[in-house]
Amino acid sequence: MTKHRKKQSNTEGSIRIIGGTLRGRKISFPNIQGLRPTGDRIRETLFNWLQPDIGDSRCLDLFSGSGALGFESASRGAAEVVMVESDSHAYMQLKQQAELLKTSVCKLHHQTAQQFISSAQGHFDIVYIDPPFSAQLWASIADSLVLQSLLRAGAKIYLEQPRQMAIDTLPPSWFLLKEKQAGDVIYCLFEYQPGAKS
Numbered sequence: 730m731t732k733h734r735k736k737q738s739n740t741e742g743s744i745r746i747i748g749g750t751l752r753g754r755k756i757s758f759p760n761i762q763g764l765r766p767t768g769d770r771i772r773e774t775l776f777n778w779l780q781p782d783i784g785d786s787r788c789l790d791l792f793s794g795s796g797a798l799g800f801e802s803a804s805r806g807a808a809e810v811v812m813v814e815s816d817s818h819a820y821m822q823l824k825q826q827a828e829l830l831k832t833s834v835c836k837l838h839h840q841t842a843q844q845f846i847s848s849a850q851g852h853f854d855i856v857y858i859d860p861p862f863s864a865q866l867w868a869s870i871a872d873s874l875v876l877q878s879l880l881r882a883g884a885k886i887y888l889e890q891p892r893q894m895a896i897d898t899l900p901p902s903w904f905l906l907k908e909k910q911a912g913d914v915i916y917c918l919f920e921y922q923p924g925a926k927s
Contacts, residue, residue, distance in 0.1 A: 741822075744797055747772055749804030756826055758795035759818045766795035767859065767889070771911050775887060776805060778907050778918050779855060782885055783807055786854035789879070791842040791870065796823045798857045798887075803832045807855075810834055815841045842866070846873045852881035859889040868898060875900045875921075884921040889914055 743757045744766050758766060767775075775798075776783065784806040790799035793812040803810045812827075812835055814820040820839045827835045838845050842860065856874065860866040867888060874880055886903060892913045899919070907918040 742766075742795075744769070744795065746801055746804050748776060748801065749806065751800065751804035751830060751832070754804075754830060756796055756800055756830075757822065758826075759822050761816060761819060766797035768911070771889075771909075771914070771916055772797065772801055774909060775916065775918070776801060779805075779885060779887075782855060787811075787852070787881075788855040788857070789813070789853040790857045791845070792858070792860045793823055793837075794819060794859070796826055798859070799823075799835060800826065800830060800832065802855070803830075803834050807834060809836065811836045811838065811845075811849075811853075813838045813840055813842055813845045815839070842870055843873060846870070846877055846879065849877065849879055851879070852884070853879055854881050854884050856880065856884065856886045858886065871899050871903065875902060880921040880923075882921065882923050886919040886921060887916070888919065889916045891915070 741757045741759060743755050746752055746754050747769055783802060785808045788802045788807045788810045790812045793799050793814040796812060799810045799812040812823060814823055824837055858867060858870055892910060892915050902922050903919040904922055905917060906920050909916055
């Protein structure tokens with residue numbers, strides 16, 4: 730999870746993949762101010778939610794950061810994981826980690842989320858949206874995903890937000906399935922139901 734994109738030092742942090750074929754493998758990420766990977770507790774809950782859907786799915790991680798969600802998806806059997814990251818240092822680290830993990834299903838894009846969405850093709854089964862909190866991009870990204878027809882019917886959309894910040898209106902075709910809080914973060918799972926009206 731990334732709130733800012735300011736390089737702080739050359740040191741690195743690391744987390745471990747918690748499930749699937751790559752369980753226990755380490756993911757290293759650059760020490761960029763505000764870059765904080767989705768923690769073990771939240772990831773465990775999230776992937777329990779996604780267990781019926783993750784196998785052979787096409788996933789999109791729009792603000793990849795450390796790669797915690799994207800690599801976890803690959804480990805748990807996703808057929809393709811598209812990882813989008815705009816920060817150059819974070820992107821290069823993601824590329825290195827993908828090579829070390831030998832995850833051929835991961836496709837990396839050095840772009841902003843909006844740039845990727847505007848030119849993307851096909852449909853996704855699972856989308857992760859965890860943008861910089863200060864940018865407040867949730868609503869605009871959600872609208873763009875629907876307008877560009879990138880969501881398969883029944884697609885699951887994961888979203889993280891700060892507890893103290895209300896999100897602007899999301900598309901009426903997004904139905905809230907799950908919601909939990911961990912510290913100051915609220916995390917939610919939605920389902921895309923095209924044609925639904927509020």
